[in-house]
Amino acid sequence: MSSKKVKAGIALVASSLAALLVSAVVTGAGGATAPVGSGKQSATKSVCGLGTGQKARGTPIKVGGLVTFEPGTDFQDIAKAAAAYFACVNDNGGIRGRPIQYKYYTTPINPVTAAAQARKLVASDKVIAIVGNTEILDCTVNHKYYRANGYYVIGSGIAPECYNGAPTMAQVNMGPAYSATGAAQALVRAGAKSLVCDTSNQGDPTGYVNLGCMAVGRQAGIPVVNSHHDVPVTDANSHALELVTRAGQDGGIVLTYIPPEALKILQGAQQQGLIDRVKWGCATPCNTDFVAAALGAPWNGKLYVNAELALLDSKGPDMTLYRAVLKKYAGKTAIGSFSQMGYTEALIATAAMLNVKGAITKQKVNRAIRDVKNFKTDILCKPWYFGVAPYHNPNNTDKTVVPLNGKMVQKEGCFDIFAYTPQLRNIRQWEKQRKLNTGSPPYPRQG
Amino acid sequence: MPDVAEVLLLGLALDDFKPFILTGLALGAVYALSATGIVVLYQATGVLNLAFGAVGALGALVSWELLNSTDVPHWVAYLACVLVGGAVTLAYGLVFGSVFAARDQLVKAIGTLGLALVLLGTMYWIWPAGTFARSLIMGTTNWGYQVDFLNARVNGTQIIAFCFAVAVTVLTALFLRFTKLGTAMRAMANDREITATLGVPVRRVEAAAWLGSGLVCGASGLLLANLVGLDAGTLTFLVISALAAALIARLRSLWVTLVAGIGIGLAEALATPIFEISRYRTMAPFVLAIAALLIFQRQRVVPVARATR
Numbered sequence: 001m002s003s004k005k006v007k008a009g010i011a012l013v014a015s016s017l018a019a020l021l022v023s024a025v026v027t028g029a030g031g032a033t034a035p036v037g038s039g040k041q042s043a044t045k046s047v048c049g050l051g052t053g054q055k056a057r058g059t060p061i062k063v064g065g066l067v068t069f070e071p072g073t074d075f076q077d078i079a080k081a082a083a084a085y086f087a088c089v090n091d092n093g094g095i096r097g098r099p100i101q102y103k104y105y106t107t108p109i110n111p112v113t114a115a116a117q118a119r120k121l122v123a124s125d126k127v128i129a130i131v132g133n134t135e136i137l138d139c140t141v142n143h144k145y146y147r148a149n150g151y152y153v154i155g156s157g158i159a160p161e162c163y164n165g166a167p168t169m170a171q172v173n174m175g176p177a178y179s180a181t182g183a184a185q186a187l188v189r190a191g192a193k194s195l196v197c198d199t200s201n202q203g204d205p206t207g208y209v210n211l212g213c214m215a216v217g218r219q220a221g222i223p224v225v226n227s228h229h230d231v232p233v234t235d236a237n238s239h240a241l242e243l244v245t246r247a248g249q250d251g252g253i254v255l256t257y258i259p260p261e262a263l264k265i266l267q268g269a270q271q272q273g274l275i276d277r278v279k280w281g282c283a284t285p286c287n288t289d290f291v292a293a294a295l296g297a298p299w300n301g302k303l304y305v306n307a308e309l310a311l312l313d314s315k316g317p318d319m320t321l322y323r324a325v326l327k328k329y330a331g332k333t334a335i336g337s338f339s340q341m342g343y344t345e346a347l348i349a350t351a352a353m354l355n356v357k358g359a360i361t362k363q364k365v366n367r368a369i370r371d372v373k374n375f376k377t378d379i380l381c382k383p384w385y386f387g388v389a390p391y392h393n394p395n396n397t398d399k400t401v402v403p404l405n406g407k408m409v410q411k412e413g414c415f416d417i418f419a420y421t422p423q424l425r426n427i428r429q430w431e432k433q434r435k436l437n438t439g440s441p442p443y444p445r446q447g
Numbered sequence: 448m449p450d451v452a453e454v455l456l457l458g459l460a461l462d463d464f465k466p467f468i469l470t471g472l473a474l475g476a477v478y479a480l481s482a483t484g485i486v487v488l489y490q491a492t493g494v495l496n497l498a499f500g501a502v503g504a505l506g507a508l509v510s511w512e513l514l515n516s517t518d519v520p521h522w523v524a525y526l527a528c529v530l531v532g533g534a535v536t537l538a539y540g541l542v543f544g545s546v547f548a549a550r551d552q553l554v555k556a557i558g559t560l561g562l563a564l565v566l567l568g569t570m571y572w573i574w575p576a577g578t579f580a581r582s583l584i585m586g587t588t589n590w591g592y593q594v595d596f597l598n599a600r601v602n603g604t605q606i607i608a609f610c611f612a613v614a615v616t617v618l619t620a621l622f623l624r625f626t627k628l629g630t631a632m633r634a635m636a637n638d639r640e641i642t643a644t645l646g647v648p649v650r651r652v653e654a655a656a657w658l659g660s661g662l663v664c665g666a667s668g669l670l671l672a673n674l675v676g677l678d679a680g681t682l683t684f685l686v687i688s689a690l691a692a693a694l695i696a697r698l699r700s701l702w703v704t705l706v707a708g709i710g711i712g713l714a715e716a717l718a719t720p721i722f723e724i725s726r727y728r729t730m731a732p733f734v735l736a737i738a739a740l741l742i743f744q745r746q747r748v749v750p751v752a753r754a755t756r
Contacts, residue, residue, distance in 0.1 A: 201726065228726060229726060230726065230729060232676075232678055232680060232681040233675075233676065233681070234675055234681055234685060234729060235470065235474055235675065235715060235716065235719075236674075236675060236676055237470040237473075237474070237674065238467055238470045238471070238474075238715070238716045238719045239719075241466050241467060241470060241599070241719070242467075242719045242720060242725065245463065245466065245720060259580050260580035260581075260676070260678060263580040263582060263676075264580075264675070264676035264678075267582060267584065267676070270589075271588055271589075271591075271600075271602050271604075271605075271674075272466075272470070272599065272600050272602075273591065273593065273600035274600075290580060291580065294580060294581075294582045332575070
């Protein structure tokens with residue numbers, strides 16, 4: 001082979017390699033997109049924490065949570081969504097360079113386990129903050145312990161103590177009782193002639209979940225029925241038939257169950273041809289697209305679901321980032337009210353941590369959480385706050401959505417939940433007096 | 448004043464119970480179907496299959512997965528549910544059947560409990576429960592008509608469930624009575640060793656029993672996923688109602704099994720409109736099974752006592 005040919009061959013190979021290298025660089029540069037949650041926080045764009053796009057590599061800040069998990073009652077989506085947001089924060093500078101190390105424990109509905117797990121978080125794990133708690137007995141069993149140890153807990157509440165007796169626990173949701181109340185209000189406005197308020201025995205050990213729903217019925221002067229059933233539901237057809245029989249023609253039924261159980265009952269109703277016999281309502285857990293998709297067209301506009309948080313396909317900046325964060329960091333977690341709650345809790349906790357001046361300590365972080373007010377987010381109807389009060393219920397205004405062709409769409413805009421308790425009446429008074437949720441000045445998100 | 452003849456219980460009229468008869472019959476029929484599978488397997492192998500519900504749940508979830516992740520026709524997915532039931536049960540029978548053959552019945556039953564727990568864990572691992580709801584609704588479920596005199600709607604799946612349960616019971620009874628394989632199964636129920644000595648291929652007969660029972664198990668899983676809901680835990684533990692029906696039949700009579708299964712379903716459903724006991728209606732299988740066992744125990748004890756006298 002002549003040297004000319006060899007040189008030509010070498011040149012060809014070299015130029016091919018160079019071309020490949022250049023194209024790889026160009027493709028890489030052109031194809032690179034900004035990391036999820038990076039950028040600058042503004043009125044139209046939400047970011048994860050500082051939004052730097054740089055991984056936090058400092059000493060981890062330990063944050064913990066507790067959620068209920070047993071067959072028929074599973075709140076893990078809340079903690080998973082909180083973990084997803086914290087992971088996004090860690091990929092965007094963390095808390096001034098320190099990543100958040102989030103750990104959550106699951107518990108069955110058992111006061112001993114709930115107490116033990118709380119002590120594990122506080123005494124063994126020595127967490128700096130407690131966020132994402134959604135444990136049926138947590139507020140009842142642990143609120144004094146948290147208070148004694150200086151924690152201001154941001155969670156999603158279930159038990160009545162979460163809303164009327166825990167000074168150092170504030171929730172991003174209004175809980176099943178108030179949510180069922182909202183659903184009942186929607187049904188009464190739609191013309192329901194009676195109300196059957198139905199929930200699970202396991203999810204309502206204190207028997208308070210249906211009280212607001214019944215109060216709405218009594219105020220409207222229509223018959224009310226307090227109904228409880230075991231979960232998992234094992235005979236959905238009879239269950240649905242029983243509820244419809246109790247409600248009577250054109251009555252209303254409010255279901256307060258986790259989505260899989262509510263879906264069984266609703267499908268049982270469909271199988272029995274009972275959809276149009278009554279007006280159906282559901283507390284906020286039903287505000288999930290897979291429920292709408294599973295129900296299908298026969299339920300279009302026929303299930304009034306109370307929505308404590310924004311519509312799932314809302315284009316607001318926080319909701320847009322919520323979907324992106326869940327997709328990247330918690331792909332198997334359902335887009336729905338539960339994950340919205342966990343995400344919002346992590347969002348608020350992160351902002352509070354970023355507002356701590358100087359060293360991050362448990363005391364400073366919890367004081368910062370306590371001082372949160374006027375926290376604006378498009379996920380909630382009104383700005384969120386914590387503050388100093390004997391009890392908290394900052395999210396007491398919500399919406400109604402209905403399924404439409406596999407999606408939940410808005411039926412009614414934000415409305416005040418019927419204040420059937422003196423606590424909620426007091427809370428609304430404090431909100432006005434202390435300007436807790438006027439939105440001005442807005443709480444700084446990035447410190 | 449209400450018609451006295453119409454007032455049955457706690458102020459409720461007959462009309463209050465009527466709508467629940469259809470749901471009770473359908474659910475009871477599937478309990479009976481499951482119980483038939485349990486009884487036949489027990490008679491042939493001496494194994495009380497506690498994994499019956501878990502295997503059915505696995506079949507139903509596989510069916511759901513096929514429908515949601517592939518383009519297979521619906522009938523293929525439903526058939527897969529039945530076949531998965533048969534395959535898993537047969538595999539267990541082939542592997543563990545002979546291992547446990549000489550052990551007592553408690554050990555055999557505990558072996559199947561192990562299978563149930565393994566399957567339950569596997570299902571929760573592959574298809575986490577979480578807040579995500581799955582549903583497996585056959586086309587027949589959306590078809591139905593109003594039964595005016597019962598003031599209720601009956602759907603296609605409920606009709607299929609009832610007819611299928613009765614058909615399986617009849618065919619199984621005929622099969623056990625008139626076929627060679629059936630006779631061999633009945634012989635094994637009496638004495639496995641003697642049956643083997645007589646030249647019956649006991650391993651093959653047992654395999655047939657495992658397979659047949661598994662196919663029934665898959666079919667039950669499919670029907671229950673429609674009538675009750677697609678949830679691994681719920682379907683796994685519905686075996687309790689089927690076991691109660693099998694116990695009432697003393698693990699012998701298929702006809703009593705059928706009646707007992709339907710009776711349990713009806714008892715559960717008819718307790719629904721009685722507000723005072725409605726929330727305890729899931730106890731119906733236990734209560735009926737315990738009552739039956741007490742009665743049978745008494746029948747067995749009394750003759751012995753008489754003989755002793």
